[in-house]
Amino acid sequence: LMDAADNVQDAHLRKKEGEKEEKKKCPYLDTIDRSKLDFDFEKVCSISLSNQNVYACLVCGKFFQGRGKLTHAYTHSTLFEHHIFVNLKTCLFYCLPENYQVFDSSLDDIAKCLNPKYSQAYIQGLDESMALARDVHGVSYLPGFCGLNNICGKSDYINVVVYALAHVIPLRNYFLVPENYQASSSSLLAKFGQLIRRIWSCHNFKSVISPHEFVQEISVASNRSFHIHSRAHAVDFLLWLLHSLHKALAEARLYVRCNIISNSVPQTKKPKFLPTTIIHAIFQGKLRIETMSRRTNLTSASIDTNKKDCEEAWEQTSVKEIPFLCLALDIPPMPLFKDSRGGNIIPQIPLFDLLTKYNGVKFFDSVKAGIQTRCRFTITKLPPYLIFHLKRFSKNNFTAEKNPTIVNFPVKNLQLNDHFAFESPFPSLIDTKFNLVSNVCHDLPAGLGKEAQQDPLQYGTYRVHLRHPASDQWYEIQDLHVAETIPQLISLSESLFSIYASSSSSSSTSGEPEKKN
Template sequence: MAANELSTKLKSSSRAILKRTHVPETVQEDDDNPMKSILKKNKKPKLDSSVEEHSKAQQEPTHKSGSRIASQVTVVTDQKLTDSSSKVEKSPSQPKNKPISDNRQSDVNQPKRNEDPSDVAKSGISSDKAVGSEKSRKEVKKEITATEKSGKSDKKSEKKEKEKVKKGKCTESKSSADKKQSPIKSTSKKTTVKIEEEDEEIAAVQDPKVDKSRICPYLDTINRSVLDFDFEKLCSVSLSHINVYACLVCGKYFQGRGKMSHAYTHSVLESHHVYLNLQTQKFYCLPDNYQIIDSSLEDIIYVLNPTFTPEQIQQMDNNSKLSIAYDKTTYLPGIVGLNNIKANDYCNVVLQALSHVTPLRDYFLQESNYSVIKRPPGDQMCLLTQRFGELLRKLWNPRNFKAHVSPHEMLQAVVLCSKKKLQITKQGDAIDFLSWFLNAGHGALNGTRKLSSSIINKTFRGIMKVYTRKVLPVELSDEEKAKLMEQEEYKVRMDEMPWLYLTCDLPPPPLYPDEMRENIIPQIPFSVLLSKFNGVNEKEYKTYKDSTMKRFEITQLPPYIIVYIKRFAKNYFITEKNPTIVNFPIKNVDFGDLLAPEIRVKHKCTTYDLMANIVHDGQPGPGKGSYRVHVLHKGTGKWYEMQDLHVIDILPQMIPLSESYIQIFELRRDIPNPTYGKTPEENVTMES
C-alpha cells in the first residue's frame, strides 16, 4: 500500500511540474528562497526572453526582498550569464521540462518547486544532497558578483571609447537612461562593437567640403585668357552689384551661388564650375557649392586686386625689367595702354600723365592711405579715389594677364561724381577734366585750404600774388583821372591765392604769311609764355562793362608744376585753335627766374624737368581731334608715346615739335638754387 501511495504522489508531482513549466518564471519564484528560480532552469537562457521576463518583473508591484535580488541577478552580459547557467545545468541531453539536480541523480529524488519541507522529507532526499545544493548556490552567487564587477569595468571602458567618437551621435543622458531601463542591452558586446564601428566610419569623413576643396577636378577648365576684371562688377543678367561672382571659364559675371541664382543656373546649363566672389576673393565650385582652396589660383586674386609693399614702391622708378603677360606679350609696368571705350581719349591722357607723378602714384598704390578716410553718409565722392587707386595698381601691376587696361570703372565714377558733366560717349576738353579731377580728388580726401591737407595740395598747389587795378576811361582829362585814382575802386588791390596750374596765353597767329613764306606755322619760346608770371608784365582782361589790368607774381613753387597752354578760343559761332608751336626745353627749366629776388632766396631748388606732355592733334571741336601723351619712364630713361592702346617709344627731340597742350614739370632736387639762403645784396655782388 505504501508503494502505491508513493507512486500516486510522484505522478501528481510530475503533472504539477509539467503545468508549472508553462507559467512565467516570475510567478514561479519563491518568496522565501529566490535563488531556486535560477537553479530550476533547465534550458539555456536567451537574451530576448530574459529581457521580456525582467521587464514584466519590474512592472509588477513586488515589495519583497526576493524580487529585488532576482532583478539584481539578471544584470549580466549574455556571454557570462550563459556560462554561469551552463555550470548549473545537468547536461545538453537533459529534458527541458525537468528541474536541475545538484547531485545529477534522477528527477524522482529532486524536490519540486513551491513544495513544503514535508514533501522533501517524504521524497527521500538526504541532508548531504541539500548541503551540496547550498554550496552550488554560493558558487553561483560568487560568479554573479564577479560578472557584475566585470560588467562595470566593461561599462567604464565602453564610456571611454565612446567619448573618443564624434559628439552628437548620442548624449550621455540618453545612454544612462537606456542603461537603467534595459541593462542587458546596454552591456551587450555585439551591439557595442557594431555601434563603435559605425561611429568610427562616420568620424573618418569629418567635412566633405574641406576634403573636396583640395582636390577640385575642374581647375583645368579655368581660362585665364578671357578673364577681365576691369569692367564694372555687375551681374550680366540682373545688373545687380550685390554678391557678384565671376565665371572663370567664360569670364562673365553672375549673381549669387544658391540654387535659384544666375550663377547656379549658368553652371548647370554651360557646365562651367569654377567661380570667384569678386568681393571676398574666394573660389567656389558650382553646382556642388563648396569652397576651393588651391595655391595655383593666387595669380587670379593678384590680378583682381594687386598689392604692393613699401619696398616694391620705392624700387619702381629703378626697375627697367620687362614683364610678360599671360598671352606672351611683353610690357613695362606703368607703360600700359588704356582702352578707349568710345570718346574718352581726353580722360586717358590725363590719367596716364598723373600715373607717373611719383608722390601721387606712391600714395594711391597703398589702399590703406585713403581707405580710412571718413566721408558723410551717402557721399559718392569716395568712389573717385577708390577707382583711381585701383586703376593705378592695375597700370603698375607686373603680373597682368594682358598688356592693356580698361578704365571702365574709373570713368563710371567720373560720370557719377561729376553729375554727368563729363561723359565717356562725348569728347571733352582735357584741361576741364584735369581741373575737375584735382579739385574733386582734393575734396574727397577731406582737403582744406592748407597746403598739407591732402596729397594733391602737397604735389601741385602753389601760391601767387595777383595785383588788380581798374583801367581808367580814355576820354577823361588828366585832372579827372587823378581824382578817380584817389577812389578806392581804382586803387591797386593785391590778393594772395593758391593755384594748381599755370595758364599760358599764346599770341594770335598771323592772318597772312610773310614775304619769304617762312611764317606759315608761327613759333614762340617757352620763356615768353612764362613771363606772364614774373610780377612785372600786366595783362588786360576785358568785360562788357569795363576792363581790368592784372599782373601775377609767384611766391611759392610746388614740387610739380602743371602748365596749360591755351590753344582754343571760343566765340559765339565757332571754336578756333591756335597752331603756334612752343619751343620748350625738356630738361633744366629754371622757374626761379620768375621769382622776385627776396622770394627766390627762400627756395632750395628751382630747376625742373619735363616728365609728361599732352598733345592735341586735328581740328578743334568735339569728335574732330584726338589726344596723345608723351611720358618719361624713369626706370629706363626713355620717352614713350601713348594714344589709347597704342604704345611706342619716341625720341625726346620730337616732343617739342608737337602742339603741346598740357605739360607737367618735376622738381630736380639734385640741382640746388645758388641764391638760396643769401641776402639780395650778396646776390647782386655775385651776379656782378
C-alpha cells in the same frame, strides 16, 4: 536674403580656414581659361545687373550674382557645367554647385590680376626696374606704359590725364596702397586707385587696359559733364579730377579726425576749411595778384595807343594771394599773313617768353563795361610738381579755334629763378629747377582748319609723352599704341599741358602730405 546667406557661408569658410582644417582638393582647376578673363569691365551681374555679391566664372569669364541655390551663378554652373568662380570683391574662390571654397596656389595669379597689391619695398624700387611683364597671350609689356582703351573713340582725354597723373611719383605711390584712402566712401577714389594699381601691375592677363569702371564713375560723379559720348577739354577734366580727389580725401580725413578728437561736431555743419591732402601737397602753389582799376572811356583796342592816359592815377588797388593747381600760359595769336605758297605760317615761340606773365613786372590791361583793369602776377610759392596749361583753344559766338603755335620747352633743367619774381625767402636753385614728367598734346586731323568751321575739341585726338626713369627712355602713348620717341620731338609737339617735377622732389617717393596743426 541671398546676400546674407552668402556672407554667413563666407564667415563659416573663413573660420574653417583659420582652424586649418583639411582643405578639399578641387578636380575642376584644369577647366579655368585665363584667356577669357577680363576684370576691367563693371562688376555687375550679366543677367540681373546687380552689383551685390558678384562672382566671375573662371571658365567663360561672365559675371553672375550670388552663390547659393536659385542664384544666377548656381544656375549657370548647373546648366553649362562651369564650376570655378571667384568673388570679385573678396577674391575668394569657390566650386559650384558643391559650394565649397577652393584653396590652391595655382590661383594666385588670378587673385593678383583681380586685386594687385604692392609692398613698400616693391614701390620704392618701381622706378629702377626695367623688367618686362608678359600677358597670357605671350605679349610683352612694360608696367606703367601699357595702352588704355579709347572707349567709343572719345575717352582719350581721360586716358592722357590718368597717365599723366599715374607718373607723378608721390601720387602714384599714395594710390598704390589702398589703405591710404580706404576711410573714404568715395567711389571715384576707389576706382581711380584701382586703375592706377592695374596700370602698374605686372600680373595683368592683357597687355592693354580698359578703364570702363573709372569712366562710368566719372560720368556719375561729374553729373555727365564728362562722359564717353562727347570729347572734353583735357585740362578741364584734369582740374575737375584733382579737385574731386582732394575733396574726397579731405572729407575722409576730417571725418576720421572728428571721430577721434570729439563726437560733438554735428554732421550737418560743414567745416570752414578742408585739411591738406596729397593733391594739394603735390600740386598747389601760391600766386599774388595786384589789381588796379579805374573808370575810363578807352576800349580794349585803344589801350596800347594811349600810354600817357594809362599812367594817370588809379582809383582802386587790391592785392590778394590765391592758391593755384596749374599756371595758364597765353599763346600769342596766329599771324594774319600767309607764306609764299598760300599756306598758314606756324610760328614757334620759347616757353620762357610765356613765363614772363608771372615775373611780377609785366602788366595786363583789359576794359570791361567802362572799367579799365590792370593786373600783374607774382609767384609766392612753387609746388613740388608744376602744371603748365598752354591756352590753345578759343571760342566765341560763332566759331571755336585752336592755335597751333609750337611752344619750345626744355625737357630737362627748366630753371625758373630768372623768370619768376619770388617772395622772400628766395628759394634755392635746386627748388627752382624742374624736369619734365609728362606732356599731353592735342592733334587735329589733316585738312581740318579754320575753314571747316568745326569744333577742334570734337575732332582732335590726344596723346601723352612719358619718361621711363630706369632707362631714361621717352614713350609716346596714344590709346592702345605705345612707341618710343626722342626728347627733340616732344618739345616740337602741340603741347596742351605739361607736368614738371622740381629737382628736389623728383627723387622723392613719399606719398604722405605734410601734417599741419
